[in-house]
Amino acid sequence: MRAVCMPDGLSAEELSRLDEIICLSRRVSRGEALYRSGDTFSNLYAVRAGSFKTVVTHDDGREQVTGFAIAGEPLGLDGISDESHGCDAIALEDSIVCVIPFHLLEMLCRESRAVQRHVHRMMSSEIVRESALMMLLGNMRADERVATFLLGLSKRLEARGYSASEFNLRMTRDELGSYLGMKLETVSRTFSKLQRQALISTQGKSVRLLDTDGLRRV
Amino acid sequence: MRAVCMPDGLSAEELSRLDEIICLSRRVSRGEALYRSGDTFSNLYAVRAGSFKTVVTHDDGREQVTGFAIAGEPLGLDGISDESHGCDAIALEDSIVCVIPFHLLEMLCRESRAVQRHVHRMMSSEIVRESALMMLLGNMRADERVATFLLGLSKRLEARGYSASEFNLRMTRDELGSYLGMKLETVSRTFSKLQRQALISTQGKSVRLLDTDGLRRV
DNA sequence: CGCATCGTTGAATTCGATCAAAGAAGGTGG
DNA sequence: CCACCTTCTTTGATCGAATTCAACGATGCG
Numbered sequence: 001m002r003a004v005c006m007p008d009g010l011s012a013e014e015l016s017r018l019d020e021i022i023c024l025s026r027r028v029s030r031g032e033a034l035y036r037s038g039d040t041f042s043n044l045y046a047v048r049a050g051s052f053k054t055v056v057t058h059d060d061g062r063e064q065v066t067g068f069a070i071a072g073e074p075l076g077l078d079g080i081s082d083e084s085h086g087c088d089a090i091a092l093e094d095s096i097v098c099v100i101p102f103h104l105l106e107m108l109c110r111e112s113r114a115v116q117r118h119v120h121r122m123m124s125s126e127i128v129r130e131s132a133l134m135m136l137l138g139n140m141r142a143d144e145r146v147a148t149f150l151l152g153l154s155k156r157l158e159a160r161g162y163s164a165s166e167f168n169l170r171m172t173r174d175e176l177g178s179y180l181g182m183k184l185e186t187v188s189r190t191f192s193k194l195q196r197q198a199l200i201s202t203q204g205k206s207v208r209l210l211d212t213d214g215l216r217r218v
Numbered sequence: 219m220r221a222v223c224m225p226d227g228l229s230a231e232e233l234s235r236l237d238e239i240i241c242l243s244r245r246v247s248r249g250e251a252l253y254r255s256g257d258t259f260s261n262l263y264a265v266r267a268g269s270f271k272t273v274v275t276h277d278d279g280r281e282q283v284t285g286f287a288i289a290g291e292p293l294g295l296d297g298i299s300d301e302s303h304g305c306d307a308i309a310l311e312d313s314i315v316c317v318i319p320f321h322l323l324e325m326l327c328r329e330s331r332a333v334q335r336h337v338h339r340m341m342s343s344e345i346v347r348e349s350a351l352m353m354l355l356g357n358m359r360a361d362e363r364v365a366t367f368l369l370g371l372s373k374r375l376e377a378r379g380y381s382a383s384e385f386n387l388r389m390t391r392d393e394l395g396s397y398l399g400m401k402l403e404t405v406s407r408t409f410s411k412l413q414r415q416a417l418i419s420t421q422g423k424s425v426r427l428l429d430t431d432g433l434r435r436v
Numbered sequence: 437c438g439c440a441t442c443g444t445t446g447a448a449t450t451c452g453a454t455c456a457a458a459g460a461a462g463g464t465g466g
Numbered sequence: 467c468c469a470c471c472t473t474c475t476t477t478g479a480t481c482g483a484a485t486t487c488a489a490c491g492a493t494g495c496g
Contacts, residue, residue, distance in 0.1 A: 056349050064353045078349065081342030086349060106338075110328045120324075123341045124299030130348035131274050131296065131304060135282045137355035138399030142452070172474060181356035186452055188476055204461070204475075360484070391443065401485055406444055422443075422493075 014112050021104040022046075027096050034075065034089040034097060041079030043099050047071050050095020051170045053179075054078070054087045065179040067129070068092070068153075068171060072160045077126050092170040137181045145180045146190045147215040150200065154209055165212075169205045232330050239322040240264075245314050252293065252307040252315060259297030261317050265289050268313020269388045271397075272296070272305045283397040285347075286310070286371075286389060290378045295344050310388040355399045363398045364408045365433040368418065372427055383430075387423045 025048060028034050034045060037057060052069045066087060069075050075097065079085040109116040132152075136145050158164035169176070173184040180187065194200045199214045200207055209215065243266060246252050252263060255275060270287045284305060287293050293315065297303040327334040350370075354363050376382035387394070391402040398405065412418045417432045418425055427433065 056353055058353055058357070062353075062357055064356050066349050066352055078342060078345050081339045081346055086346050106331070106334060110331075110334065113324070113328070116324060116328065120341070121299045123338070123345070124296065127296050127341070127344050127348065128299055128304050130345065130352065131284050133352060134284055134348065134355060135274055135276055135280075137352060138282050138396070139276070139280055173476095174474080178356070183453055184475080185454085185477085188474095189452090192476075390441085402443080403445085403486085404484060407484090410444075 011114070014108075014114055017108055017112070018115070021108065022098050022100050024099040025096055026099055027094070028052075028091040029094045030091055032091050034091065035079075035085050036088045037085055039079075039085045041076070041083050041085055041102065043076060043101055044105065045075040045089075045097040045099060047073050047075060048096040048098050051092045052089050052095065053092055053171060053175055054089050055178075056087045063178065065171075065175050067133075068179065070153075070156060070160065073156070074122050074126075077123055080123070092175075142182055142186050142190050143193060144218045145182065146187065146194065147199070147218050149176070149180060150207065150209060151212065151215055154212070164209070166208045167206075169207060229332070232326075232332055235326055235330070236333070239326065240316050240318050242317040243314055244317055245312070246270075246309040247312045248309055250309050252309065253297075253303050254306045255303055257297075257303045259294070259301045259303055259320065261294060261319050262323065263293040263307075263315040263317060265291050265293060266314040266316050269310045270307050270313065271310055271389060271393055272307050273396075274305045281396065283389075283393050285351075286397065288371075288374060288378065291374070292340050292344075295341055298341070310393075360398075360400055360404050360408050361411060362436045363400065364405065364412065365417070365436050367394070367398060368425065368427060369430065369433055372430070382427070384426045385424075387425060 026034075026045075028050070034052060047069050049071055051071070052075060053065050054067045054069070054075070055063050056066050057063050069089075075089055076085065078087055080102070105115075105119060109119055136148055140148065153167070154164045157167055171179075173187045177184045177187040182190075191200070191202050194215075195202055197214070199211045200209055202208075244252075244263075246268070252270060265287050267289055269289070270293060271283050272285045272287070272293070273281050274284050275281050287307075293307055294303065296305055298320070323333075323337060327337055354366055358366065371385070372382045375385055389397075391405045395402040395405040400408075409418070409420050412433075413420055415432070417429045418427055420426075
């Protein structure tokens with residue numbers, strides 16, 4: 001698991017130093033917040049089991065889901081800039097996270113080039129991830145959005161050792177719609193449409209990808 | 219200028235070390251690329267004069283403007299994750315940037331807690347900035363998007379010592395539309411509408427904010 | 437000065453939102 | 467363990483905002 005959060009290129013000693021600081025893990029039950037917007041930032045997290053959504057609340061009360069994190073993925077990077085979190089991280093199911101005290105990680109960064117590089121990459125990946133999402137929100141039509149989301153999730157699941165073609169969505173249609181910038185009804189209709197086109201088959205939250213090339217062509 | 223890119227909390231020595239590594243500046247003329255997607259990442263940049271857009275090109279050739287950088291703002295953070303840039307940075311007018319070799323900055327990070335913190339904040343701010351943009355793209359209607367953009371730009375200009383209420387847009391309606399997830403005609407219509415509502419006055423690229431509270435209420 | 441790019445406006449169309457209602461799933465307490 | 471209630475999902479009908487297509491006017495660069 002640590003290898004997942006903190007990949008290759010680290011020496012045995014660096015890994016053991018990492019082990020020392022990631023001593024704590026925390027359970028978060030379904031619907032509970034790992035952290036909330038405004039909370040003081042002190043830890044990064046890595047999802048060990050389960051999944052989360054991150055939600056930004058706008059001044060006027062409108063909410064938007066800005067991401068989903070599955071096992072093996074980092075959480076909390078948004079908090080670094082001003083020492084407080086900018087979003088809520090809510091468990092979509094009973095979950096467990098590794099707690100990584102950020103000041104210790106920073107310390108390690110100063111000692112190890114490899115650790116430093118890894119942390120920088122994690123943060124920059126987040127920036128790249130969001131660029132892709134902006135493209136989705138800015139340019140794509142409903143069915144392209146859903147297809148892109150499914151292909152992306154499939155890839156992430158595969159990278160973690162799960163099936164790439166058959167999986168359960170942990171979020172509701174409403175949460176997915178919020179993430180993809182569309183209403184829950186449109187999400188539902190789009191699933192039905194993709195199923196009619198024999199690109200996927202769905203049954204509630206369980207999804208099977210039938211024709212990934214077709215999905216890519218949208 | 220360096221104080222703008224690299225703010226407070228740094229000791230005299232840290233500042234002078236920074237000075238040493240930011241020795242180079244580079245001119246980029248209008249329409250020219252500072253870097254392109256795929257270019258090897260080796261430097262961060264800070265806009266010293268002028269302005270830039272960053273553009274992501276999708277697999278299928280569609281392009282999206284993902285940001286605008288004005289004087290005093292950093293550029294190139296997207297490249298850190300995989301050592302190559304993920305977007306093009308194109309000058310909107312003849313511009314000058316400070317060149318910050320990233321490996322030197324990394325070195326400095328390892329030596330100085332304050333520098334490290336500043337770099338982390340810069341990266342995390344980028345993440346937060348993109349969250350806000352996602353909210354805009356996902357949830358807002360055309361006039362809200364334009365109003366939000368104008369208020370945000372006004373604030374950034376003010377922070378750099380320019381007028382908050384009167385400025386020239388450096389980008390075309392098309393580029394702005396790409397950024398805001400709408401067509402150039404819609405951008406144009408929206409400007410006209412806001413002008414009819416006496417919230418702004420525009421004349422081509424020059425904009426004056428007449429009623430910022432009104433704009434905030436959308 | 438002329439040509440190309442950029443901006444504005446109008447009319448028709450389309451896609452997704454909204455309103456509405458009914459059916460499925462899931463968790464809780466009796 | 468089942469019934470009930472809540473939450474979630476699906477589907478239909480209508481509506482509205484933004485896109486598309488089109489034409490013209492303005493701007494600015496070479």
